[in-house]
Amino acid sequence: MWATFLALGLIVAIFVALPIAVVVPMSFSTSPSLEFPPPAYSIGHYIQFFHDVTWTGPLINSSVIATGTALLTMILITPAAFAMVRHDFRGRSLLNIVLLMPLIVPHIVMAVGYFTYFARLGLLQTYLGVILAHACLTSPVAFLTVSAGLKGFDRSYERAAQSLGAPPFVAFLVVTFPILRATFLVSAMLTFVQSFDETTVALFISGRDVATLPKRMFDAIRLQADPVISVASALLFGIVVLVFGISLIRQFLLRRVAR
């Protein structure tokens, strides 16, 4: 029984890891096409990637959009999470559904919607437009992680701060936020990563001017099997690993210091 589960788990793990095991070596290949296994290894594709503005542009676009999305999402969902966790009010459960809606509505449907009315607002092919759309897509996950952190937070810290003379917002800044820093950090990183590799909406509204990395990859693979795509994939993967690696290493170090 146990062995069966172990075997199943291994198969799933291999299945999940295999694309990465294929893409990363391919990015170091010398082959002029997407070919696996690579005939020989070099960093030629990387040099090509970083010398081509049509690739570095989207990388910068994606970074700007993901950072902007993480900031905007955190600013929007933190007060929402406080309201939902701390207070009971009319329409609370309805609001909860509204907040989680982007999880349920298919992204393609939202993408078509954005495409139509962002055109009227002049938000197509702008950073602001993509950031707004991504903030909407990422808010449910960010909201859920921050809410979970807040539910486990002992309010007496905040009350103590207030009784000691801190106005509510100051109490949040100097007490609640530092104590819950890990929660906010994880939430912001999830948001960053989710925005960084979001494809569907970006495909519709990022256009040429603010094309994100996944959008550029999609365009590239449609035209020809350009091996530079594998570099973009490896970078995309690398950035996700880096973002989570940082938080893991930080936690590890903190725990060692605490001991």
Place this chain on the structure above:
Amino acid sequence: MSYLSLQELRKSYSGGSLAVDGVSLDIEKGEFVTFLGPSGSGKTSTLMMIAGFESPTAGHILLAGRAIEPIPAHKRNIGIVFQNYALFPHMSVARNVGFPLRMRRRPKREIADRVTKMLSVVDLSDYADAEPRRLSGGQQQRVALARALVFRPDVLLLDEPLGALDKNLREQMQIEIRRIHSELGVTTIYVTHDQTEAMTMSDRIAVFNAGKVEQVDVPLAIYNRPMTEFVANFLGDNNVFEGSVTADGRVDVVGLGVITADNAISQLPGTKAKVAVRPESIRPGVEGRANTATIAVQGIVNHGDSVLLFAATGKNTVKVRLPASEAAGFAIGQTVTVSWQPEHVHIIGTRG
């Protein structure tokens, strides 16, 4: 005019239940008052309204003659110590204690001086740079106390501050808190469900039950002259007998006869009233004591330092507590004559 005055304070929650149901109380400047009661009796809700974390549904809180209900918590200048201490884990002990002074934008040097002085009051001068979680429970408690006192609050609120400590430390901290109180003279409200704590620490005790204050008085008066059956039973062990009022204001209990108490009751003769007698006040023999009864021993419980005898008379069970040295020779089934002095009996009026 008292310093802190609660006037017909009420708090109801959205469920409709009344957590606090008309609490009125006057507290003098420098007084140490304990809110004593079981959980859910409204004592903590009352405290939270004084601190400003809950707003009263009705009634007023006056501090030095001024209504403070519209004032937000951070402007009330009231110190509070929570059961879990709520020390900020990301600040050192000194930064925790200095927090209220930084919030008040005091000059750096003044903050440093006052923190140093306060830490020496609570005997933690060597721990200024320590992280709070490195300290023992008792030390954390004292940091919380220092932090709540360093800004010279008008009132200090303590919400079951010793609940998380073990018994020995608790007794130590009781003495410590009293010492600090007499040193600084700050008006203090102490919330607890522990009657021993209330008895040993308070100038006065307010006994809470079901959202109301049942009785407010000095500890010995609460113990010896309970005004309600709840108070009689909540503080220590008690015998409460029901009987009918006689023409001269005494109470006639079936099986025990007419009981003379330290007070007379002004109810109509024949109406019901209750009397409370402490088990330790009932002695074997008569020896000139006014109230006597003959009882048959039905059970003997040995507590080590004392022995509790149970006996039935009429509908009532009589509990008699004897020092262990006097308990030898009693057996189940034995008939004993016991007696007690009027000053150890108190008649409880029937309320309402």
